[in-house]
Amino acid sequence: MKLGSLKAGRDGKLVVVSRDMTQMVAASDIATTLQQALDNWEITAPALQQVYEQLNAGSYPAAQPFDSELMAAPLPRAYQWLDGSAYVNHVELVRKARGAEMPESFWTDPLMYQGGSDQMLGPCEEVALSSEEWGIDFEAEVVVVTDDVPMGCSVEQAASHIALIGLVNDISLRNLIPGELAKGFGFMQSKPASSFAPVFITPDELGADWADGVVHRPLTVHRNDEKFGAPDCATDMTFNFHQLLAHATKTRDLGAGSIIGSGTISNRDRSVGSCCIAEQRMLETLADGKAQTPFLSFGERVRIEMLDKQGDTIFGAIDQCVTRK
Amino acid sequence: MKLGSLKAGRDGKLVVVSRDMTQMVAASDIATTLQQALDNWEITAPALQQVYEQLNAGSYPAAQPFDSELMAAPLPRAYQWLDGSAYVNHVELVRKARGAEMPESFWTDPLMYQGGSDQMLGPCEEVALSSEEWGIDFEAEVVVVTDDVPMGCSVEQAASHIALIGLVNDISLRNLIPGELAKGFGFMQSKPASSFAPVFITPDELGADWADGVVHRPLTVHRNDEKFGAPDCATDMTFNFHQLLAHATKTRDLGAGSIIGSGTISNRDRSVGSCCIAEQRMLETLADGKAQTPFLSFGERVRIEMLDKQGDTIFGAIDQCVTRK
Numbered sequence: 001m002k003l004g005s006l007k008a009g010r011d012g013k014l015v016v017v018s019r020d021m022t023q024m025v026a027a028s029d030i031a032t033t034l035q036q037a038l039d040n041w042e043i044t045a046p047a048l049q050q051v052y053e054q055l056n057a058g059s060y061p062a063a064q065p066f067d068s069e070l071m072a073a074p075l076p077r078a079y080q081w082l083d084g085s086a087y088v089n090h091v092e093l094v095r096k097a098r099g100a101e102m103p104e105s106f107w108t109d110p111l112m113y114q115g116g117s118d119q120m121l122g123p124c125e126e127v128a129l130s131s132e133e134w135g136i137d138f139e140a141e142v143v144v145v146t147d148d149v150p151m152g153c154s155v156e157q158a159a160s161h162i163a164l165i166g167l168v169n170d171i172s173l174r175n176l177i178p179g180e181l182a183k184g185f186g187f188m189q190s191k192p193a194s195s196f197a198p199v200f201i202t203p204d205e206l207g208a209d210w211a212d213g214v215v216h217r218p219l220t221v222h223r224n225d226e227k228f229g230a231p232d233c234a235t236d237m238t239f240n241f242h243q244l245l246a247h248a249t250k251t252r253d254l255g256a257g258s259i260i261g262s263g264t265i266s267n268r269d270r271s272v273g274s275c276c277i278a279e280q281r282m283l284e285t286l287a288d289g290k291a292q293t294p295f296l297s298f299g300e301r302v303r304i305e306m307l308d309k310q311g312d313t314i315f316g317a318i319d320q321c322v323t324r325k
Numbered sequence: 326m327k328l329g330s331l332k333a334g335r336d337g338k339l340v341v342v343s344r345d346m347t348q349m350v351a352a353s354d355i356a357t358t359l360q361q362a363l364d365n366w367e368i369t370a371p372a373l374q375q376v377y378e379q380l381n382a383g384s385y386p387a388a389q390p391f392d393s394e395l396m397a398a399p400l401p402r403a404y405q406w407l408d409g410s411a412y413v414n415h416v417e418l419v420r421k422a423r424g425a426e427m428p429e430s431f432w433t434d435p436l437m438y439q440g441g442s443d444q445m446l447g448p449c450e451e452v453a454l455s456s457e458e459w460g461i462d463f464e465a466e467v468v469v470v471t472d473d474v475p476m477g478c479s480v481e482q483a484a485s486h487i488a489l490i491g492l493v494n495d496i497s498l499r500n501l502i503p504g505e506l507a508k509g510f511g512f513m514q515s516k517p518a519s520s521f522a523p524v525f526i527t528p529d530e531l532g533a534d535w536a537d538g539v540v541h542r543p544l545t546v547h548r549n550d551e552k553f554g555a556p557d558c559a560t561d562m563t564f565n566f567h568q569l570l571a572h573a574t575k576t577r578d579l580g581a582g583s584i585i586g587s588g589t590i591s592n593r594d595r596s597v598g599s600c601c602i603a604e605q606r607m608l609e610t611l612a613d614g615k616a617q618t619p620f621l622s623f624g625e626r627v628r629i630e631m632l633d634k635q636g637d638t639i640f641g642a643i644d645q646c647v648t649r650k
Contacts, residue, residue, distance in 0.1 A: 010364055010580075039335055077404045077580055079402045079403070079442060080441060080443040082513065085510070103507075103508075106508075109508075111508055111509075112510065112513050113439070113510040113511055113513060114438070114441055114511065114512070114513055115439060116405060116439055117404060117405065117442075118404035118405040118579065118580035118582075118583055119577065119580055129576065130476070130477060151453075151455070151650060152455060152650070173576060181509050183428075183434075184436075184506050184511075185437060185438040185511050186438055186439065186509075186510050186511015186512065187439070187510070187511065188407065188438060188573075189572075189575045189576050189577075191576075192576040193577055193578075247514075251454065251455075251498060251515075251516075251517040252441060252444065252514075252517050252518055253518075255335075255402055257443075258443055325477070
């Protein structure tokens with residue numbers, strides 16, 4: 001099933017969205033917010049699934065037309081956002097561009113940072129920032145959302161804890177990163193609020209395109225009207241989501257509604273393009289000694305979407321403008 | 326006023342606690358959870374203050390005896406936990422112990438990391454972990470809790486956004502930190518769930534002991550029955566909470582209920598002791614070439630408390646055991 005949140009208050013209003021993304025209906029008698037649904041997932045998931053099936057069958061008179069503009073992030077605020085960096089060849093490329101070796105351990109021990117989760121932006125909300133000098137970049141990624149996961153969850157157990165799957169634009173401020181990482185405490189100012197595609201979906205929606213904790217579809221990014229890249233999410237993913245989940249739980253439980261990200265999708269095959277500007281700039285640096293593609297300016301638009309084999313949208317699109325705060 | 330949360334469901338049940346920490350009363354008609362109160366702080370704060378005054382006057386028949394054992398963390402789960410490192414001499418000491426220079430910029434640009442906030446432990450809850458080999462350490466700190474803070478909040482504006490003040494035990498796994506920080510993405514596995522003193526208080530509770538974004542009282546830590554340290558929170562605090570807040574909002578809004586930490590309290594005067602074991606071990610290393618004080622073993626107890634000038638507890642105590650998960 002597909003679940004989203006209408007813009008309403010701090011936590012949105014939970015809606016079930018039809019498979020073809022044309023209709024939606026509130027399910028307030030089951031749960032008023034997605035967080036509330038996830039807090040009681042064993043009970044709410046089957047009930048929401050029933051609504052979803054009736055909605056797809058066209059038998060919901062109360063349904064209203066779906067509209068991305070009305071949507072908040074599926075979880076407008078969340079209790080946890082942990083972002084991995086599972087496409088290790090991307091990390092290797094970053095290092096190569098600045099002439100540094102990548103430690104061998106990066107191929108076996110996932111990178112993961114704790115992100116801010118108190119404000120998640122909806123798919124069409126503006127990314128409002130104070131300065132272009134910060135080096136504004138998009139990062140297109142896949143995320144999973146968990147139910148309650150106990151500390152020390154194994155890779156094998158992880159599969160059963162993935163409740164939902166979604167798409168994120170993990171906006172990064174590239175020119176703030178070197179200074180911040182040099183301080184040793186990870187990202188904070190360099191990672192402003194992230195944005196999410198309109199709906200989270202249950203894994204079964206992907207059919208055979210979800211296997212072993214990996215999404216087997218390309219993720220397409222447009223910068224303004226130009227295609228920037230469409231790397232395949234299953235290619236070159238060094239750590240699958242089961243491994244990322246196990247990594248995340250080494251020393252902590254994960255509360256229901258924890259969001260775990262894949263990191264920027266990236267393929268070794270450079271002909272498929274990139275899911276962030278930084279990667280494109282690194283390739284230019286390696287080829288020509290300097291980066292040419294600029295970071296985002298105010299007024300530019302970013303569109304992130306995943307289509308199924310039939311060419312239909314799976315999550316709806318992130319389609320947003322960068323603006324001056 | 327003093328506010329806490331009884332253990333109940335995922336978010337606890339908001340209670341107003343009397344100044345002398347002997348009585349408490351639910352205020353469900355005002356807000357059922359502390360997060361709900363913070364979400365509507367302008368309306369709820371004055372209403373809760375009235376309850377507090379009546380409770381202190383002894384005119385609340387429904388009041389029940391206060392008991393730390395019944396308490397969850399004031400925010401059992403929060404949307405944001407940002408921990409600073411405002412006692413820079415502590416950071417300098419860490420560096421010195423491993424023979425490294427500290428960058429000069431650390432005196433002017435705060436260190437701050439994004440912590441996990443989906444599970445906050447109550448004052449008497451066990452710190453249950455899988456391995457003593459991780460190097461289990463306490464870190465006694467002061468925190469402030471914000472209302473909604475807009476991006477780009479100035480140091481001057483920050484004062485008005487501090488709704489509440491509390492105490493945290495920011496448990497750290499010292500032997501996991503070097504490997505994790507070397508990866509460059511900050512703390513994650515090395516920072517398990519933090520624990521909180523029973524109540525958050527409004528700044529006015531501290532009277533003259535809250536000035537210019539600084540708490541002017543010592544914070545006392547006991548390891549088992551022995552006093553480990555009682556450094557003064559106002560001494561050697563390089564960045565006050567107003568500065569930490571301004572730093573946190575450079576590129577983001579802060580949602581209501583965001584928790585900002587001071588980092589481990591630390592004074593240059595070593596006779597006052599330390600608020601974490603790591604500092605004690607660094608002093609031993611500098612003096613004798615090796616650390617002698619061990620990190621925590623399963624079964625050990627940590628007590629963190631702040632007393633007012635009269636010797637009365639301000640927040641109640643964190644008093645918890647470390648146990649094997």
